[in-house]
Amino acid sequence: MAPSQDSxxxxxxxxxxxxxxxxxxxxxxxxxLIASNTLALTSFHxxxxxxxxxxxxxxxEKLTDVINRTNENVKYLPGxxxxxxxxxxxxxxxxxxxxxxxxxxxxxxxxxxxxxxLTGKIRADAEAISLxxxxxxxxxxxxxxxxxxxxxxxxxxxxxxxxxxxxEIAVEKFSExxxxxxxxxxxxxxxxxxxxxxxxxxxxxxDVEGVELCGTLKNAVALAAGFVDGLEMGNNTKAAIMRLGLxxxxxxxxxxxxxxxxxxxxxxxxxxxxxxxxxxxxxxxxAEAFAKNGGKRSFDELEAEMLQGQKLQGVSTARxxxxxxxxRGWLELFPLFSTVHEICTGRLPPSAIVEYSERQPRSS
Amino acid sequence: MAPSQDSxxxxxxxxxxxxxxxxxxxxxxxxxLIASNTLALTSFHxxxxxxxxxxxxxxxEKLTDVINRTNENVKYLPGxxxxxxxxxxxxxxxxxxxxxxxxxxxxxxxxxxxxxxLTGKIRADAEAISLxxxxxxxxxxxxxxxxxxxxxxxxxxxxxxxxxxxxEIAVEKFSExxxxxxxxxxxxxxxxxxxxxxxxxxxxxxDVEGVELCGTLKNAVALAAGFVDGLEMGNNTKAAIMRLGLxxxxxxxxxxxxxxxxxxxxxxxxxxxxxxxxxxxxxxxxAEAFAKNGGKRSFDELEAEMLQGQKLQGVSTARxxxxxxxxRGWLELFPLFSTVHEICTGRLPPSAIVEYSERQPRSS
Numbered sequence: 001m002a003p004s005q006d007s008x009x010x011x012x013x014x015x016x017x018x019x020x021x022x023x024x025x026x027x028x029x030x031x032x033l034i035a036s037n038t039l040a041l042t043s044f045h046x047x048x049x050x051x052x053x054x055x056x057x058x059x060x061e062k063l064t065d066v067i068n069r070t071n072e073n074v075k076y077l078p079g080x081x082x083x084x085x086x087x088x089x090x091x092x093x094x095x096x097x098x099x100x101x102x103x104x105x106x107x108x109x110x111x112x113x114x115x116x117x118l119t120g121k122i123r124a125d126a127e128a129i130s131l132x133x134x135x136x137x138x139x140x141x142x143x144x145x146x147x148x149x150x151x152x153x154x155x156x157x158x159x160x161x162x163x164x165x166x167x168e169i170a171v172e173k174f175s176e177x178x179x180x181x182x183x184x185x186x187x188x189x190x191x192x193x194x195x196x197x198x199x200x201x202x203x204x205x206x207d208v209e210g211v212e213l214c215g216t217l218k219n220a221v222a223l224a225a226g227f228v229d230g231l232e233m234g235n236n237t238k239a240a241i242m243r244l245g246l247x248x249x250x251x252x253x254x255x256x257x258x259x260x261x262x263x264x265x266x267x268x269x270x271x272x273x274x275x276x277x278x279x280x281x282x283x284x285x286x287a288e289a290f291a292k293n294g295g296k297r298s299f300d301e302l303e304a305e306m307l308q309g310q311k312l313q314g315v316s317t318a319r320x321x322x323x324x325x326x327x328r329g330w331l332e333l334f335p336l337f338s339t340v341h342e343i344c345t346g347r348l349p350p351s352a353i354v355e356y357s358e359r360q361p362r363s364s
Numbered sequence: 365m366a367p368s369q370d371s372x373x374x375x376x377x378x379x380x381x382x383x384x385x386x387x388x389x390x391x392x393x394x395x396x397l398i399a400s401n402t403l404a405l406t407s408f409h410x411x412x413x414x415x416x417x418x419x420x421x422x423x424x425e426k427l428t429d430v431i432n433r434t435n436e437n438v439k440y441l442p443g444x445x446x447x448x449x450x451x452x453x454x455x456x457x458x459x460x461x462x463x464x465x466x467x468x469x470x471x472x473x474x475x476x477x478x479x480x481x482l483t484g485k486i487r488a489d490a491e492a493i494s495l496x497x498x499x500x501x502x503x504x505x506x507x508x509x510x511x512x513x514x515x516x517x518x519x520x521x522x523x524x525x526x527x528x529x530x531x532e533i534a535v536e537k538f539s540e541x542x543x544x545x546x547x548x549x550x551x552x553x554x555x556x557x558x559x560x561x562x563x564x565x566x567x568x569x570x571d572v573e574g575v576e577l578c579g580t581l582k583n584a585v586a587l588a589a590g591f592v593d594g595l596e597m598g599n600n601t602k603a604a605i606m607r608l609g610l611x612x613x614x615x616x617x618x619x620x621x622x623x624x625x626x627x628x629x630x631x632x633x634x635x636x637x638x639x640x641x642x643x644x645x646x647x648x649x650x651a652e653a654f655a656k657n658g659g660k661r662s663f664d665e666l667e668a669e670m671l672q673g674q675k676l677q678g679v680s681t682a683r684x685x686x687x688x689x690x691x692r693g694w695l696e697l698f699p700l701f702s703t704v705h706e707i708c709t710g711r712l713p714p715s716a717i718v719e720y721s722e723r724q725p726r727s728s
Contacts, residue, residue: 163599163600163603163604163607164600165598165599165600168598168599168600168601169600173597173598173600173601174597174600174601174604174718174722175600175601175603175604176604176607201604201722233537233538234529234532234537235527235529235532235639235640235643235644236527236528236529236532236533236537236538236539236640237532237537237538237539238639238640238643239527239539239632239636239637239639239640239643240527240538240539240540240565240632240636242635242636242639243527243540243630243631243632243635243636243639246630246635247630250630262626262627262630263626265630266607266610266611266614266626266629267607268603268604268607271603271606271607271610271635272603272604272606272607273603275599275602275603275606275607275639276599276600276602276603279599279602279603279643280599354538358538358565
């Protein structure tokens with residue numbers, strides 16, 4: 001399981017070779033960030049391979065061909081040049097075969113299948129990083145995406161999360177992100193180097209689970225914030241609900257993984273990502289519409305109407321969290337998380353978000 | 365200095381008598397919250413006296429007469445009934461003479477004068493709580509309002525801060541607040557009792573300075589958030605600047621008062637108040653206008669035009685913080701705070717907020 005951060009690292013002629021697995025909106029922006037750095041830094045191979053789930057465009061052309069010809073992901077990030085050293089590749093196995101730095105950035109429901117296909121096909125010295133939000137809930141408990149990657153592929157996996165609305169980073173507006181790493185600080189520093197640009201500031205903390213759970217759980221809190229917006233309850237209430245959400249994110253993470261640090265929640269992946277997501281994200285937006293309709297139109301219906309094929313992470317995260325809470329007998333400890341799920345399923349009205357979020361004795 | 369929380373506390377016939385010193389927007393809402401509780405709880409005297417800085421209204425009537433006749437503060441909180449047990453009193457000395465619970469809620473620049481007038485005029489067993497934001501910067505260092513009260517009046521002083529836009533609480537929208545207390549948990553619990561209602565949830569933490577500095581410093585961060593809004597830099601950038609602001613709030617508080625707890629910043633007074641203030645407050649709003657005008661119209665001018673006589677706390681807080689930083693040689697440790705002040709004074713353009721806030725090596 002431990003990666004081989006071996007002696008070759010000190011050899012100047014050694015280059016790191018990066019493959020980005022995924023090419024949606026965020027994946028394309030990640031490829032752009034990375035490609036600007038691999039060109040500039042001598043320790044990285046210039047070329048960044050990007051695995052693209054092949055599609056045929058309305059023009060009849062293959063998406064990969066258009067990306068390689070125009071240097072733009074015309075479908076998921078139109079108008080933005082990715083860098084001429086980004087090479088789109090529709091063949092997953094081929095895309096990863098030379099890489100020793102693997103960047104995973106796909107919708108979380110595809111990750112199990114991708115890992116299965118990659119088993120035995122990657123370099124033994126590869127390091128992974130996951131930008132994927134979400135977790136798999138199994139009978140034995142929740143499985144984080146970074147663990148899925150580590151376990152399935154036998155490699156070390158870090159994570160990168162933060163206040164990262166992809167389209168804003170694409171146009172080079174200033175933002176921050178957090179790398180969570182497990183043991184090896186050198187590996188973390190390399191990921192920081194690979195992603196940092198003057199407008200994208202990355203900080204590393206030794207807390208994979210804390211960082212990853214922040215990225216995942218904030219989408220459930222964003223639904224709560226959206227309900228408050230839909231009910232027009234004002235900024236005090238919204239701030240209070242976001243704070244209670246942050247408190248439950250912290251408590252849930254620490255119950256699952258006692259190694260999680262409080263300080264992680266002050267990083268970009270914590271409070272900043274929560275703020276961005278509760279101000280502008282799509283989970284907030286659809287939840288607002290849901291509350292405005294008094295819960296009479298389902299999330300599926302609103303999602304189809306409002307998001308043009310993008311999926312809401314928050315609703316499934318809320319369900320997954322609820323399953324964990326129910327399984328472990330923790331429902332009463334997490335009134336906000338439980339209530340969000342019960343509103344999503346129609347068991348409670350949207351107005352319950354305030355009433356129920358406050359129902360337990362307060363310890364802090 | 366220590367308050368006399370004496371044996372009389374255990375005597376059921378003993379009642380606590382509350383006076384609110386201040387009757388602006390927030391003071392009037394505080395009186396309303398308190399008055400609903402003194403009526404309901406047997407340990408408190410029903411009547412809540414509210415000291416009002418006397419004004420003659422355009423009708424020719426005295427403000428105190430109108431409040432006592434209509435039960436409304438027609439000037440600062442029109443349309444809201446305060447409770448019939450609230451008695452407006454224009455005589456400061458008379459207002460406090462029987463009270464053993466003093467609630468201070470005036471603009472911070474009036475506090476020194478008020479304390480001077482009250483010296484020797486209050487009950488020896490009185491407890492105080494300050495809802496006042498701001499601090500006094502003196503040659504020997506910053507003096508918090510709670511310390512000013514304690515030192516001048518020789519009584520113990522707690523604080524109450526939180527995500528509390530007064531007009532939203534006035535119409536009973538849900539919010540939270542934090543009481544910061546020094547030693548005596550019973551006193552803290554009594555303040556919690558006095559303020560808590562079903563829509564206003566109060567939590568006590570043993571950290572006067574942490575809570576008070578949160579309430580004060582957030583206004584400087586709100587200016588930074590307003591600049592970002594005025595420059596239309598998007599939600600990622602705004603969230604990043606808010607996070608960096610929270611980090612500097614924490615670092616500044618802990619440098620001044622090593623007893624300050626990290627966990628305080630997760631309370632309503634910390635992250636929630638910061639969010640409310642950066643979403644909707646007047647500091648944010650005027651800073652947004654300032655940035656939209658490229659810094660060409662001064663804060664004084666915009667304040668006069670936009671706030672109808674209300675004053676901006678953020679600009680003076682930023683100056684006070686800057687003085688402390690300059691005096692102690694800490695300017696480089698606090699790039700966001702320093703930059704906010706330098707933008708306010710015109711030494712830097714509003715766009716510097718991002719560029720300069722990130723200029724120092726990052727430790728977290």
